[in-house]
Amino acid sequence: MNGTDLWTLAVIAGLAAVTVLTRSFFFMSSKPWHLPGWAQRGLQYAPIAALSAVVVPEIVMSQGQLISTVLDARLFAAAAGAITYFRSKNVLLTIVLGMAVYLPLHLGLGW
Amino acid sequence: MFFLPHLYRHPGFLEGMRDVSPQSPGIAAWGLMTGVAMVKSGMSVFEAVAMTLTVFAGSSQLAAIPLIVAGAPAWVILATGFCVNLRFVVFSLHLRPYLMHLPLWQRLGHGYLTADISYVLFTRKYHQPGHTAAEKREQEAYLAGNDFLNWLSWIVASLVGIGLANMIPTSWGLGFAGILCLLGIQCSLASSRMRILSSAVAGVAAVVAYALPLKLNIVFAIAVAVILCLTVERLRPAPAGGHA
Numbered sequence: 001m002n003g004t005d006l007w008t009l010a011v012i013a014g015l016a017a018v019t020v021l022t023r024s025f026f027f028m029s030s031k032p033w034h035l036p037g038w039a040q041r042g043l044q045y046a047p048i049a050a051l052s053a054v055v056v057p058e059i060v061m062s063q064g065q066l067i068s069t070v071l072d073a074r075l076f077a078a079a080a081g082a083i084t085y086f087r088s089k090n091v092l093l094t095i096v097l098g099m100a101v102y103l104p105l106h107l108g109l110g111w
Numbered sequence: 112m113f114f115l116p117h118l119y120r121h122p123g124f125l126e127g128m129r130d131v132s133p134q135s136p137g138i139a140a141w142g143l144m145t146g147v148a149m150v151k152s153g154m155s156v157f158e159a160v161a162m163t164l165t166v167f168a169g170s171s172q173l174a175a176i177p178l179i180v181a182g183a184p185a186w187v188i189l190a191t192g193f194c195v196n197l198r199f200v201v202f203s204l205h206l207r208p209y210l211m212h213l214p215l216w217q218r219l220g221h222g223y224l225t226a227d228i229s230y231v232l233f234t235r236k237y238h239q240p241g242h243t244a245a246e247k248r249e250q251e252a253y254l255a256g257n258d259f260l261n262w263l264s265w266i267v268a269s270l271v272g273i274g275l276a277n278m279i280p281t282s283w284g285l286g287f288a289g290i291l292c293l294l295g296i297q298c299s300l301a302s303s304r305m306r307i308l309s310s311a312v313a314g315v316a317a318v319v320a321y322a323l324p325l326k327l328n329i330v331f332a333i334a335v336a337v338i339l340c341l342t343v344e345r346l347r348p349a350p351a352g353g354h355a
Contacts, residue, residue, distance in 0.1 A: 004155040008179055012158065014189045015175055016165035022196035023168075024222025026203040027210055038341060043197055045340040046333055048306050049313035050194035051297040053332035054174045056314030057321055058290045064321060074287065081291045082298055091295035092137050095144060098291035106284050 127256025146272020148289030183326035
């Protein structure tokens with residue numbers, strides 16, 4: 001059983017505030033206003049960068065080190081997932097087929 | 112907002128629910144998986160339920176989980192969540208003229224409840240904000256109905272996933288489904304060469320800077336990727352086929 005702590009609950013409350021802040025960002029002020037140009041262009045690139053920064057280390061690192069073998073279930077599952085996405089444009093199918101590659105390699109072969 | 116009688120009694124509300132219903136199983140499956148991933152990554156059941164009921168944003172939840180488990184500082188987690196959610200900032204700019212006639216708390220309520228699919232369906236159906244009060248009311252009811260079924264599918268499935276997670280051993284590695292989900296969203300955002308560059312740079316930077324304390328490699332990677340892309344844009348002002 002995992003423990004609950006106040007710090008995590010505070011972070012969760014903060015993330016809820018981030019949801020309201022981002023989804024309602026331009027609803028807050030009734031005055032017409034504009035983002036500076038650099039920020040507007042930066043909006044194009046930040047979301048994919050944030051996802052990549054979270055996802056890539058979760059696939060290619062283990063215990064804080066770059067993995068030294070290609071025999072890792074995560075690499076194959078991620079490749080299968082990416083190929084699935086670009087063929088089907090379906091996130092759900094990406095998860096399903098990625099896990100269909102991951103589980104046998106991870107549980108069966110111990111990769 | 113689905114709890115306001117003048118919205119749920121309006122016929123547009125049912126229409127909004129009907130339009131989102133084909134998407135409902137997919138939303139539910141994603142919610143189910145997020146519920147499992149939260150618990151299997153090391154959050155307590157109480158934390159996972161609190162997160163489901165308050166945060167209501169799958170990608171930022173999934174991105175926050177590994178950071179929470181690693182004990183990253185709160186500001187790094189919130190900054191990451193904010194960046195992952197930046198697409199909603201763009202949505203809110205688009206939806207602004209449809210909702211500005213409402214009082215602030217109702218605008219914030221609609222904003223909070225309008226996630227990706229509802230935004231797409233709403234703006235596909237209504238190309239222009241309503242002109243008359245009746246049109247505006249109809250659009251608002253449609254949005255509320257659409258949001259309601261989306262919210263319900265997500266919340267119920269997430270709670271079921273949290274319940275199921277306790278029956279599945281952690282060693283199976285089902286938490287990896289959360290990473291695959293983020294990967295799918297990441298691929299869906301890779302719509303231009305510059306965005307692919309941003310993704311590649313951020314991925315490499317996050318690995319190279321992994322040894323930084325406090326998970327600062329995430330913030331570092333986002334900053335490097337965005338600054339590099341803005342610099343490349345400036346050096347090459349007409350990208351992706353725009354041979355001026």
